Amino acid sequence: MALAMLCAVAACSPKPDEGSAAPLAIAAKAVDHHSYAKPLEARVRHVDLDLTADFDRKVLSGTAALSLETEPDARQVILDTKALNILGVTDAAGAPLKYALGKADPILGAPLTIELPQGAQKIIVRYETTAKTEALQWLAPSQTAGKQQPFLFSQGQAILTRSWLPTQDSPAIRQTYSARIVTPRALKAVMSADMLTPDGEDVIDAPGKKAYRFKMDEAIPPYLIAIAVGEIDFRPLGKRTGVYAEKVTVEAAADEFVDVEKMVGAAEKLYGPYRWGRYDILVLPPSFPYGGMENPRLTFATPTILAGDRSLVSLVAHELAHSWSGNLVTNATWNDFWLNEGFTVYFENRIMEELYGKDRAGMLRTLGYKDLQDTVKGYMDDKHPELTALYIDLKGKHPDDGFSEIPYEKGASFLRVIEEAVGRRRFDAYLKGYFNRYAFQSMTSEAFIEDLRENLLKGDKALEDKINVRAWIYDPGLPANIIVPKSDAFDKVDAQVAAFISGTAPAELQTANWTTQEWQRFLNQMPETLTVAQMASVDDAFKFSESHNSEILFLWLKLAIAHHYEPAMPALETFLTSQGRRKFITPLYRDLMDQSGWGQAMARRVYADARAGYHEVTRASVDKVVN
Numbered sequence: 302m303a304l305a306m307l308c309a310v311a312a313c314s315p316k317p318d319e320g321s322a323a324p325l326a327i328a329a330k331a332v333d334h335h336s337y338a339k340p341l342e343a344r345v346r347h348v349d350l351d352l353t354a355d356f357d358r359k360v361l362s363g364t365a366a367l368s369l370e371t372e373p374d375a376r377q378v379i380l381d382t383k384a385l386n387i388l389g390v391t392d393a394a395g396a397p398l399k400y401a402l403g404k405a406d407p408i409l410g411a412p413l414t415i416e417l418p419q420g421a422q423k424i425i426v427r428y429e430t431t432a433k434t435e436a437l438q439w440l441a442p443s444q445t446a447g448k449q450q451p452f453l454f455s456q457g458q459a460i461l462t463r464s465w466l467p468t469q470d471s472p473a474i475r476q477t478y479s480a481r482i483v484t485p486r487a488l489k490a491v492m493s494a495d496m497l498t499p500d501g502e503d504v505i506d507a508p509g510k511k512a513y514r515f516k517m518d519e520a521i522p523p524y525l526i527a528i529a530v531g532e533i534d535f536r537p538l539g540k541r542t543g544v545y546a547e548k549v550t551v552e553a554a555a556d557e558f559v560d561v562e563k564m565v566g567a568a569e570k571l572y573g574p575y576r577w578g579r580y581d582i583l584v585l586p587p588s589f590p591y592g593g594m595e596n597p598r599l600t601f602a603t604p605t606i607l608a609g610d611r612s613l614v615s616l617v618a619h620e621l622a623h624s625w626s627g628n629l630v631t632n633a634t635w636n637d638f639w640l641n642e643g644f645t646v647y648f649e650n651r652i653m654e655e656l657y658g659k660d661r662a663g664m665l666r667t668l669g670y671k672d673l674q675d676t677v678k679g680y681m682d683d684k685h686p687e688l689t690a691l692y693i694d695l696k697g698k699h700p701d702d703g704f705s706e707i708p709y710e711k712g713a714s715f716l717r718v719i720e721e722a723v724g725r726r727r728f729d730a731y732l733k734g735y736f737n738r739y740a741f742q743s744m745t746s747e748a749f750i751e752d753l754r755e756n757l758l759k760g761d762k763a764l765e766d767k768i769n770v771r772a773w774i775y776d777p778g779l780p781a782n783i784i785v786p787k788s789d790a791f792d793k794v795d796a797q798v799a800a801f802i803s804g805t806a807p808a809e810l811q812t813a814n815w816t817t818q819e820w821q822r823f824l825n826q827m828p829e830t831l832t833v834a835q836m837a838s839v840d841d842a843f844k845f846s847e848s849h850n851s852e853i854l855f856l857w858l859k860l861a862i863a864h865h866y867e868p869a870m871p872a873l874e875t876f877l878t879s880q881g882r883r884k885f886i887t888p889l890y891r892d893l894m895d896q897s898g899w900g901q902a903m904a905r906r907v908y909a910d911a912r913a914g915y916h917e918v919t920r921a922s923v924d925k926v927v928n
């Protein structure tokens with residue numbers, strides 16, 4: 302990897318307000334190995350985009366005007382780029398500036414070093430994206446739900462934003478942004494910002510085009526700058542919530558998300574005011590690579606959560622929770638990713654408990670704990686214990702290489718241990734204070750420990766040792782004081798599973814009105830040693846192969862592969878070729894590849910056909926398992 306000029310986080314964080322000096326002092330020791338930026342000399346404060354979405358060429362082209370804050374003697378600014386075609390750089394008056402695009406690193410991309418006249422406050426980069434831009438997916442009409450119009454969307458996390466706009470792409474270098482996006486007249490542009498022209502405006506001497514304008518006045522990490530363009534409709538859900546989706550999807554989405562306005566209220570009751578104005582959701586076409594992405598003001602969500610019975614809306618609670626953990630207080634480097642995700646999973650479960658009660662929240666914690674156990678076992682078996690720590694040193698690695706359930710479920714388990722040690726009321730008060738103290742700032746694991754000591758533990762060394770704070774953050778494995786969730790609500794499921802495995806015909810199982818979480822528990826408990834007759838009987842009884850619930854279908858298809866249960870193979874092929882959510886796609890291909898002969902042949906055949914339709918995030922993941 303080209304020597305990445307390191308971004309000293311201290312200079313990346315904005316001027317601290319009183320009471321937040323600690324993170325700056327501690328965070329100064331942190332460096333972001335995933336950015337070339339040197340913000341101690343010159344840093345980006347605002348990005349103003351003026352781009353045209355060209356669906357014929359599949360490029361975004363135009364300008365990024367960057368407002369800078371520079372040291373008096375600064376003579377250059379360094380930006381992060383990846384696979385961009387840089388067409389020229391000028392100052393605000395249009396005078397050309399000298400620039401150099403450095404050697405491209407396969408993970409970080411290339412540094413764009415721009416010479417600055419003394420006192421320069423703004424530079425304008427003219428550029429266009431290319432076919433190698435990893436953040437963007439350009440979909441043909443056939444790849445969308447509506448099949449009538451093309452669609453474009455971006456994914457920024459973790460370090461993909463640099464592939465669709467030149468800036469300092471570090472989560473510690475927070476920036477405001479504004480944008481003018483020109484689209485074909487039939488399409489609408491939306492972004493993670495205030496949408497100033499919901500219906501677009503005419504473009505002089507371009508009758509076939511429309512322009513949409515946006516502004517984000519809060520300083521956010523660049524990975525949260527997001528865009529989508531398509532035949533997008535809108536339905537309101539409440540006074541500050543609504544859902545965007547393709548016309549054919551929007552009614553189902555509005556019905557699925559009917560509780561979202563209540564979710565925002567529940568979240569505010571827990572951790573303070575929602576600071577972002579509106580909370581809207583955009584449902585993407587099926588290839589979206591994640592369950593959700595917490596782009597501020599506009600969560601991006603997969604259509605695979607549209608189960609029709611609101612049973613998968615915990616994902617929305619998760620993305621909403623990021624409005625505090627991750628978007629308001631952000632991990633300063635990707636080594637500290639658990640600060641985003643562990644807090645959010647903890648918070649997500651509290652929102653679900655507030656809205657749907659302790660039983661459902663307990664079931665979700667129990668299912669999450671099983672995922673955590675499986676992940677830890679997998680990494681330990683593969684001799685990668687370092688990936689089971691919360692803080693992971695990702696120097697020289699792609700952040701994706703550290704991505705797993707660990708920062709999510711182990712991080713949440715850590716916070717539950719703190720809650721149990723100090724009591725829920727005291728912990729909630731601490732969290733509310735934490736989000737206030739560091740609002741719109743970036744945080745490191747060390748800074749968090751300092752804040753915890755100062756504002757919650759208050760010098761109680763015995764309490765800190767009882768919680769085992771540093772071991773939870775830095776040690777591999779699961780600390781002995783982890784709280785193993787126990788959900789009585791699953792007792793009846795477990796009893797039925799035992800009856801089934803002991804040979805009782807599934808038809809005798811009392812499964813009336815089971816929830817998705819109970820079916821997940823049932824399938825999680827199924828051994829991989831069933832007979833084909835047992836697989837057939839349970840499929841006949843519960844029609845798993847025909848399920849429209851992505852979470853249930855995923856677990857059933859894993860079981861079907863393990864048993865080479867042929868009747869489920871058409872459903873498997875449909876599932877692999879009709880959506881692109883990495884969490885489902887990669888494990889199924891991996892399981893197929895573990896089946897020598899038929900499984901490997903099927904994986905290679907299906908992937909050869911489906912690969913082009915996946916987003917780069919999913920492709921990069923499956924490329925590692927299908928060979």
Ligand SMILES: CC/C=C\C/C=C\C[C@@H](O)/C=C/C=C/C=C\[C@@H](O)CCCC(=O)O
Nearest residue numbers: 458459591592593635638700701703704884
């Ligand atoms: C220790 C890992 C450090 C950094 C990883 C950061 C980002 C990884 C990159 O892959 C982006 C991930 C984005 C995830 C978005 C949503 C998730 O919360 C849910 C993903 C699983 C799902 O589809 O539900």
Ligand SMILES: [Zn+2]
Nearest residue numbers: 619623642645
């Ligand atoms: Zn998350």
